[in-house]
Each structure stands twice: as C-alpha cells, then as structure tokens.
Amino acid sequence: xxxxxxxxxxxxxxxxxxxxxxxxxxxxxxxxxxxxxxxxxxxxxxxxxxxxxxxxxxxxxxxxxxxxxxxxxxxxxxxxxxxxxxxxxxxxxxxxxxxxxxxxxxxxxxxxxxxxxxxxxxxxxxxxxxxxxxxxxxxxxxxxxxxxxxxxxxxxxxxxxxxxxxxxxxxxxxxxxxxxxxxxxxxxxxxxxxxxxxxxxxxxxxxxxxxxxxxxxxxxxxxxxxxxxxxxxxxxxxxxxxxxxxxxxxxxxxxxxxxxxxxxxxxxxxxxxxxxxxxxxxxxxxxxxxxxxxxxxxxxxxxxxxxxxxxxxxxxxxxxxxxxxx
Numbered sequence: 293x294x295x296x297x298x299x300x301x302x303x304x305x306x307x308x309x310x311x312x313x314x315x316x317x318x319x320x321x322x323x324x325x326x327x328x329x330x331x332x333x334x335x336x337x338x339x340x341x342x343x344x345x346x347x348x349x350x351x352x353x354x355x356x357x358x359x360x361x362x363x364x365x366x367x368x369x370x371x372x373x374x375x376x377x378x379x380x381x382x383x384x385x386x387x388x389x390x391x392x393x394x395x396x397x398x399x400x401x402x403x404x405x406x407x408x409x410x411x412x413x414x415x416x417x418x419x420x421x422x423x424x425x426x427x428x429x430x431x432x433x434x435x436x437x438x439x440x441x442x443x444x445x446x447x448x449x450x451x452x453x454x455x456x457x458x459x460x461x462x463x464x465x466x467x468x469x470x471x472x473x474x475x476x477x478x479x480x481x482x483x484x485x486x487x488x489x490x491x492x493x494x495x496x497x498x499x500x501x502x503x504x505x506x507x508x509x510x511x512x513x514x515x516x517x518x519x520x521x522x523x524x525x526x527x528x529x530x531x532x533x534x535x536x537x538x539x540x541x542x543x544x545x546x547x548x549x550x551x552x553x554x555x556x557x558x559x560x561x562x563x564x565x566x567x568x569x570x571x572x573x574x575x576x577x578x579x580x581x582x583x584x585x586x587x588x589x590x591x592x593x594x595x596x597x598x599x600x601x602x603x604x605x606x607x608x609x610x611x612x613x614x615x616x617x618x
Contacts, residue, residue, distance in 0.1 A: 475609030483507030547581035
C-alpha cells in the first residue's frame with residue numbers, strides 16, 4: 293500500500309519502462325521490424341546514457357519520508373522493475389539500434405548500480421535487523437541478468453549475494469486477530485536431529501542418494517507475535533524419479549517436538565514425484581508451545597530398495613492459512 297501523499301511519478305515511470313522495454317524488444321524479435329528496436333533504444337538512452345534525463349545509478353533517496361528520512365534502504369526493492377530491462381538491453385544492442393558506445397554506457401550504469409548495492413551503507417543496514425526479519429529477493433543474481441550487463445567491470449558475486457537478501461519489516465498484529473502467513477515468510481528449522489539435506493547458510497536443499505526421515509519445523513516471523521495456527525497448507529516439490537516421498541503429522545507432544553515415526557500420514561507420492569499441495573487442520577499434536585508446525589519428511593527408494601539414484605527436495609513450505617495472534 294502506498295501513501296497517497298507520496299511522490300510516486302518516478303516509480304510509476306520505472307514500472308512503465310519495465311513493461312514497454314520487453315514488449316518492444318519482443319516485437320522486434322518476432323516481426324523483424326527495426327522500428328520497435330529503435331523505440332526501445334530511445335528508452336535506454338533516456339534512462340541510462342543521456343546526461344540530463346539519465347537516472348543516477350543508486351537509490352539513496354528511495355522511499356524517503358519528508359521530515360524523517362532522506363531515503364531508506366528498503367527502497368532498493370523498487371528496482372525489481374529493472375530486471376526485464378537488463379535482459380532486453382543486449383537484444384536491442386544486437387539489432388544495431390544502439391551504438392556500441394551507447395551499449396557500453398548502459399552496461400556501465402548497471403555495473404555502477406551493482407557496485408552501489410554492494411558497497412553503500414544503505415543496503416547493508418537492511419541486514420542488521422534483530423530479531424532476523426523474513427527475506428525477500430529484491431534483485432536478481434548475476435546469473436539471471438545477462439553477464440554483459442552486470443559484470444563490466446566484474447563485481448564479487450559473494451558480496452552481491454548478501455545484498456540480494458532484503459529483509460521485510462513486519463508490524464505486530466493485534467492480539468486475538470486472525471492472520472494468514474504465506475509459506476515464503478515461514479522459516480524452516482531443525483528438528484531433534486539435524487536436517488542434513490538442507491543448507492541453512494545458503495537456504496537451499498542438497499542433492500543426495502541417501503534415504504531417510506527428518507522432522508522439520510516451520511517457524512512464523514517473530515515480528516508478528518506469538519500465533520496459534522488453525523489450518524495450514526503444505527506445498528512440496530521434489531526431484532525424486534525413483535523414490536517415494538511421504539509426509540506425516542503428529543510430531544508434537546505436550547508442546548514439545550518429538551521424533552514420532554508412527555505419526556498419521558498426510559500423503560505418500562511414488563515415482564516420479566510431482567508438485568503437491570495439501571491442506572489440513574492442525575491440532576496439539578502438530579504445533580509446539582511456540583506456535584511452530586512440525587512434520588516428518590520421509591524419502592525411500594521405490595521398488596526393490598536398491599536404488600542409489602540422486603534425489604533432491606526442490607521446495608517444502610507451510611503456509612498458515614488461519615492463525616490467531618495470542
């Protein structure tokens with residue numbers, strides 16, 4: 293939601309650019325009519341090349357609050373609209389509508405902006421949140437935007453990765469209110485035994501050929517306050533061509549997480565495993581005293597049990613469809 297008194301014309305212009313640039317570029321690629329590429333090239337010159345209208349390669353004043361802040365680091369999310377622009381620019385350059393020195397200037401703009409993101413104090417302050425805030429991807433990695441755009445001159449990918457993680461600031465909800473918490477905001481946590489198939493540092497699942505069972509928890513953002521989930525939706529996807537994937541509930545007793553192999557089975561999916569979604573009403577046997585939901589994930593070979601093929605979870609998240617703030 294945007295404050296109606298805010299000045300948003302520049303952001304609106306950026307959003308229009310994000311729509312018009314890929315549309316014009318696609319029109320040129322489909323029809324071969326150079327007028328579309330030439331129109332796209334005019335956008336690139338105005339935004340990233342020509343001195344007077346050119347956008348500065350930083351967001352020092354984004355999401356400013358009059359009388360309180362000249363700019364906030366959270367404003368970095370506004371440049372999510374530049375993703376498709378960065379992807380389209382090399383194609384426009386290929387058409388000949390953009391001179392080589394102009395394309396070099398576009399590349400330099402994106403390199404300067406990425407350098408600002410990786411060195412300026414404004415984005416870095418976003419990561420200094422206590423307690424840790426949920427994270428939203430506000431920019432793309434160098435592997436998504438064309439390397440010809442973002443890596444001239446080269447920028448450390450490790451440091452860039454840090455800046456890509458944009459904390460989402462959440463205000464507490466009133467006690468007794470009912471909220472919905474999307475699974476993207478709930479944090480995956482270890483159970484009684486370490487979740488060895490998940491890299492918590494990189495926040496990604498790992499490939500393995502070992503079967504097993506793991507108790508995994510899903511923790512809502514602390515900024516919301518203590519919640520009591522009533523109904524949840526589980527979304528699961530896995531690359532497991534020769535395996536059986538199962539999910540069980542009933543991993544909590546007396547408010548404490550336990551390792552319960554005999555829990556009620558919510559679902560069992562046999563090779564090849566496809567994306568699955570299921571919803572259920574949670575009870576005391578699913579939620580611990582801190583409002584976290586626990587499930588038991590099982591992976592086993594299908595058939596004779598001798599399969600040693602690789603498998604990997606692609607996604608596992610739990611959305612709180614109904615949760616009461618306590």
